[in-house]
Amino acid sequence: MWKAxxxxxxxxxxxxxILSRQPRLHGYAIMSAIQSRSxxxxxxxxxxxxxxxxxxxxxxxxxxxxxxxxxxxxARVYELSAAGKKQLSSEESRWLAVTAAVNRVLRTV
Amino acid sequence: MSLWSRIANVFRGDRLSRDIxxxxxxxIEEAIQQGRDPAEARRAFGGALRLREESRDVRLIGWLDSLxxxxxxxxxxxxxxxxxTAAAILSLALGIGxxxxxxxxxxxxxxxPLPVAGPDxxxxxxxxxxxxxxxxxxxxGWAYPAFQLMRAAVKDQAELIAISYSDxxxxxxxxxxxxxxxxxxxxxEWMFSSFGLRPALGRLFTExxxxxxxxxxxxxxxxxxxxxxxxxxxxxxxxxxxxxxNLYQIxxxxxxxxxxxxxGTLTDVFIPTMMHPGAVRRDWTWMRTLARVKPGVALExxxxxxxxxxxxxxxxxxxxxxxxxxxxxxxxxxQKLLLEPAAAGVSDLQGDYRRPLAxxxxxxxxxxxxxxxxxxxxxxxxxxARAREMALRVSIGAGRRRLVQLVLVESAWLAIFAAAxxxxxxWWSAPLVVSxxxxxxxxxxxxxxxxxxxLGFGLVLTVGVTLLFGxxxxxxxxxxxxxxxxxxxxxxxxRRRLMHxxxxxxxxxxxxxxxxxxxxxxxxxxxxxxxxxxxADRVLTLETVxxxxxxxxxxxxxxxxxxxxPGVERxxxxxxxxxxxxxxxxxxxxxxxxxxxxxxxxxxVSPSWRETMKIPLIAGRDFRxxxxxxxxxxxxxxxxxxxxGAENPVGKPFEMLLDEGxxxxxxxxxxxGDVRYRDVREPILPQAYYPFREVDAKGAxxxxxxxxxxxxxxxxxxxxxxxxxxxEVARARPGFxxxxxxxxxxxxxxxxxxxxxxxxxxxFFGLVALLLAGxxxxxxxxxxxxxxxxxxxxxxxxxxxxxxxxxxxxxxALFMVLAGALxxxxxxxVAVRYIESLFYQVKPTDPAMLALPSLIILAAALLAAMxxxxxxxxxxxxxxLRAE
Numbered sequence: 001m002w003k004a005x006x007x008x009x010x011x012x013x014x015x016x017x018i019l020s021r022q023p024r025l026h027g028y029a030i031m032s033a034i035q036s037r038s039x040x041x042x043x044x045x046x047x048x049x050x051x052x053x054x055x056x057x058x059x060x061x062x063x064x065x066x067x068x069x070x071x072x073x074x075a076r077v078y079e080l081s082a083a084g085k086k087q088l089s090s091e092e093s094r095w096l097a098v099t100a101a102v103n104r105v106l107r108t109v
Numbered sequence: 110m111s112l113w114s115r116i117a118n119v120f121r122g123d124r125l126s127r128d129i130x131x132x133x134x135x136x137i138e139e140a141i142q143q144g145r146d147p148a149e150a151r152r153a154f155g156g157a158l159r160l161r162e163e164s165r166d167v168r169l170i171g172w173l174d175s176l177x178x179x180x181x182x183x184x185x186x187x188x189x190x191x192x193x194t195a196a197a198i199l200s201l202a203l204g205i206g207x208x209x210x211x212x213x214x215x216x217x218x219x220x221x222p223l224p225v226a227g228p229d230x231x232x233x234x235x236x237x238x239x240x241x242x243x244x245x246x247x248x249x250g251w252a253y254p255a256f257q258l259m260r261a262a263v264k265d266q267a268e269l270i271a272i273s274y275s276d277x278x279x280x281x282x283x284x285x286x287x288x289x290x291x292x293x294x295x296x297x298e299w300m301f302s303s304f305g306l307r308p309a310l311g312r313l314f315t316e317x318x319x320x321x322x323x324x325x326x327x328x329x330x331x332x333x334x335x336x337x338x339x340x341x342x343x344x345x346x347x348x349x350x351x352x353x354x355n356l357y358q359i360x361x362x363x364x365x366x367x368x369x370x371x372x373g374t375l376t377d378v379f380i381p382t383m384m385h386p387g388a389v390r391r392d393w394t395w396m397r398t399l400a401r402v403k404p405g406v407a408l409e410x411x412x413x414x415x416x417x418x419x420x421x422x423x424x425x426x427x428x429x430x431x432x433x434x435x436x437x438x439x440x441x442x443x444q445k446l447l448l449e450p451a452a453a454g455v456s457d458l459q460g461d462y463r464r465p466l467a468x469x470x471x472x473x474x475x476x477x478x479x480x481x482x483x484x485x486x487x488x489x490x491x492x493x494a495r496a497r498e499m500a501l502r503v504s505i506g507a508g509r510r511r512l513v514q515l516v517l518v519e520s521a522w523l524a525i526f527a528a529a530x531x532x533x534x535x536w537w538s539a540p541l542v543v544s545x546x547x548x549x550x551x552x553x554x555x556x557x558x559x560x561x562x563x564l565g566f567g568l569v570l571t572v573g574v575t576l577l578f579g580x581x582x583x584x585x586x587x588x589x590x591x592x593x594x595x596x597x598x599x600x601x602x603x604r605r606r607l608m609h610x611x612x613x614x615x616x617x618x619x620x621x622x623x624x625x626x627x628x629x630x631x632x633x634x635x636x637x638x639x640x641x642x643x644x645a646d647r648v649l650t651l652e653t654v655x656x657x658x659x660x661x662x663x664x665x666x667x668x669x670x671x672x673x674x675p676g677v678e679r680x681x682x683x684x685x686x687x688x689x690x691x692x693x694x695x696x697x698x699x700x701x702x703x704x705x706x707x708x709x710x711x712x713x714v715s716p717s718w719r720e721t722m723k724i725p726l727i728a729g730r731d732f733r734x735x736x737x738x739x740x741x742x743x744x745x746x747x748x749x750x751x752x753x754g755a756e757n758p759v760g761k762p763f764e765m766l767l768d769e770g771x772x773x774x775x776x777x778x779x780x781x782g783d784v785r786y787r788d789v790r791e792p793i794l795p796q797a798y799y800p801f802r803e804v805d806a807k808g809a810x811x812x813x814x815x816x817x818x819x820x821x822x823x824x825x826x827x828x829x830x831x832x833x834x835x836x837e838v839a840r841a842r843p844g845f846x847x848x849x850x851x852x853x854x855x856x857x858x859x860x861x862x863x864x865x866x867x868x869x870x871x872x873f874f875g876l877v878a879l880l881l882a883g884x885x886x887x888x889x890x891x892x893x894x895x896x897x898x899x900x901x902x903x904x905x906x907x908x909x910x911x912x913x914x915x916x917x918x919x920x921x922a923l924f925m926v927l928a929g930a931l932x933x934x935x936x937x938x939v940a941v942r943y944i945e946s947l948f949y950q951v952k953p954t955d956p957a958m959l960a961l962p963s964l965i966i967l968a969a970a971l972l973a974a975m976x977x978x979x980x981x982x983x984x985x986x987x988x989x990l991r992a993e
Binding site for chain 1: 115128129131132133135136138139140143153154155160163164167168
């Protein structure tokens with residue numbers, strides 16, 4: 001299994017993308033979503049996820065709020081902000097540009 | 110989230126940590142629910158604490174958070190030592206407050222630019238020449254015709270503006286019974302436009318308002334006066350008031366904040382210069398000249414050009430001075446014209462108080478430094494007690510910077526509290542000092558706004574003070590060596606050396622403050638006990654004016670009417686009051702000889718005046734009702750000495766020399782004692798009195814429209830009779846009106862107000878300095894005794910006598926006190942050179958002046974050392990050694 005953060009800058013992109021499809025996810029759900037959607041290839045570690053979430057919240061890309069779960073416990077869920085949407089599209093295009101470039105290199109050599 | 114939320118998070122750090130913790134918990138629970146192994150799920154999180162700190166740091170501003178933590182910790186430290194904290198804050202507050210108060214005064218009087226366009230381009234014209242007393246004197250008045258010539262000559266380089274000396278005058282908006290006081294200035298019509306000022310209401314003066322002498326009875330009110338007198342009534346435009354003999358129409362109100370050009374006076378009404386009765390007189394200097402110098406114009410040539418015009422004018426005028434001795438004439442004409450920066454305006458108050466305020470500022474700065482030294486010693490002593498805590502912090506990884514910050518934040522707490530308290534002190538004290546600058550009936554009115562200048566100064570002062578007393582202890586604390594400190598064996602002498610050095614510094618400053626205070630107090634004592642030659646007790650002076658000039662007989666009738674009143678002992682009339690600020694002089698010729706260069710000072714008085722003032726008659730007789738001017742004169746002893754040598758002057762003739770070669774003959778009929786005529790500082794002047802009853806060349810009585818009615822009452826408080834006398838003067842004869850009433854005592858005291866203020870303030874700060882330095886010495890000795898308990902205990906156990914112990918404890922500190930006093934003496938001797946002009950009959954080298962502060966400091970030092978010594982000799986060796 002790959003660690004998602006080992007691909008430079010991809011963790012933010014993955015989190016943003018997941019939140020754009022499914023709003024209001026808590027940390028564990030985001031982690032699971034990345035794992036399942038990548039076909040169990042990518043895995044995010046807790047030690048990287050939470051600082052990244054808090055950092056992105058600080059940057060204003062995502063918003064958080066506390067909800068009460070069915071079992072009565074509180075959980076913090078995250079959703080994309082307007083700035084986050086913009087950030088997602090720019091991250092996406094950046095990612096595509098980088099991977100395209102890498103692919104080009106692989107094809108020519 | 111924004112910067113704001115990160116700042117806010119600093120102050121709810123606990124909640125932040127709890128939130129993060131809770132989020133992690135819910136994550137783990139979720140994982141367990143999904144079927145993961147609990148232990149594995151927890152392990153996956155890794156170092157939860159590290160993670161939490163990492164997330165926390167994202168959400169708040171790290172340095173601010175540590176600052177907050179230090180502030181909370183420092184606050185607890187201060188609360189732990191309540192008494193020392195309170196003492197430190199109080200002493201600092203006094204120092205900061207005094208400095209801020211001094212700054213407010215100096216700024217308002219000397220520095221703050223006038224609220225006009227381009228204040229830096231403003232210069233004031235002044236002329237310097239050797240005066241009649243043979244000393245270099247500066248004078249800034251000109252006759253208006255001379256101003257007109259100068260203005261025309263330099264109009265390409267500078268715009269000259271005429272502004273009269275502000276005076277307190279009578280005006281009425283209604284009947285004669287409703288006269289009130291207002292401060293007025295006659296100003297050039299173009300002053301407002303040149304200053305770039307716009308009216309708040311109505312209009313300001315225009316081109317046509319200042320052309321024909323006496324032809325423009327218009328007035329502009331100042332915004333301040335409009336607010337105070339009329340409650341900002343817009344209907345005021347078009348109203349009129351009577352002043353002197355003219356009816357003035359109010360045409361406008363000046364802009365807010367502009368109160369004339371004389372700091373210390375707030376002008377109420379502005380009048381065009383052409384309305385001044387002296388506008389066409391070549392011999393009446395009643396106005397200052399301000400110059401707005403155009404950019405790029407050199408000052409020196411401009412001053413020279415103006416000087417040449419002024420000299421030509423005076424030379425032309427001096428053709429009529431045929432009676433003036435040649436040397437005096439040369440001195441008079443050899444004037445040097447000066448252009449002095451006038452961004453802050455010009456006033457006599459500035460000249461009078463520039464040096465005194467600077468001296469006071471130095472004194473309060475020294476007091477602040479003494480307070481800082483005290484607090485620095487306190488912090489050092491506390492840091493010693495906390496050496497282990499600091500060492501521990503270093504050992505577990507606190508950076509040096511954090512330690513410096515920790516101690517500095519604690520200092521900042523002290524400084525902030527002290528600054529707040531000091532701000533209150535400054536807010537209260539500055540107006541109090543201003544109220545002591547002038548007599549009560551003519552107060553100095555100085556705007557003391559608390560704007561960004563004052564706040565900025567306060568802030569700089571607070572930060573400066575924090576660094577001053579906090580930096581050294583902070584650096585010392587941060588330089589701690591954990592190993593030696595935890596072992597408890599740090600070099601204790603290094604710390605004591607710093608503290609002793611500060612004690613020495615404190616003593617030096619304290620000596621200086623006491624030394625200067627002593628000189629000021631002695632000056633005031635000598636000046637206020639200066640004999641005046643007359644009795645001011647129970648004397649009232651009634652400045653009286655008449656609607657139209659009245660014959661001397663009518664004036665005498667008014668005096669006679671007052672004499673009949675109960676409570677009135679004696680009444681007389683004179684042209685002016687003694688020591689009242691007015692003086693009139695002329696050259697005298699004896700036996701037709703040319704004048705000897707000494708001016709005689711003159712006063713016209715009615716026959717009963719000498720008795721009313723209780724001036725002793727030495728020879729000859731008093732004036733009789735039939736005596737007239739010119740004709741008879743009474744002279745004082747100095748006059749007799751200067752003009753008649755050792756001879757008895759009674760019966761001898763002399764001539765008074767006037768302009769255009771006129772000579773008035775007099776015969777001396779009486780010789781009286783010397784009195785103070787103009788000032789209490791200068792030597793006694795040669796003086797001649799002549800009768801109030803004046804006749805012209807044809808022998809007709811000369812009527813007068815103003816005079817001083819002098820009343821000696823039998824009441825202990827003469828002012829109690831003021832309103833009765835005011836009423837009775839008006840009743841005695843129609844047309845007479847009292848414009849102002851002052852006691853002679855108040856007039857006398859007005860000459861020593863500055864000295865009284867300096868003496869009081871210097872004495873106050875001297876006592877504060879002494880108290881602070883005493884407390885400082887006490888603290889240091891006490892600390893060193895506590896620190897050396899073991900050593901003292903061992904010495905005592907080994908049989909050292911009490912005297913030895915006492916000497917051992919105090920020697921170093923008392924040596925520093927001695928060294929400090931000597932240093933203070935040297936500093937003081939150098940410093941007083943700059944303020945020598947403020948002293949009167951007091952020499953800084955006077956042994957008494959030096960001995961007094963030395964003795965006081967020695968006594969205070971011994972007193973302050975006492976508790977420490979007692980503590981040392983009471984140490985019980987057994988108890989100390991057992992405790993170890």
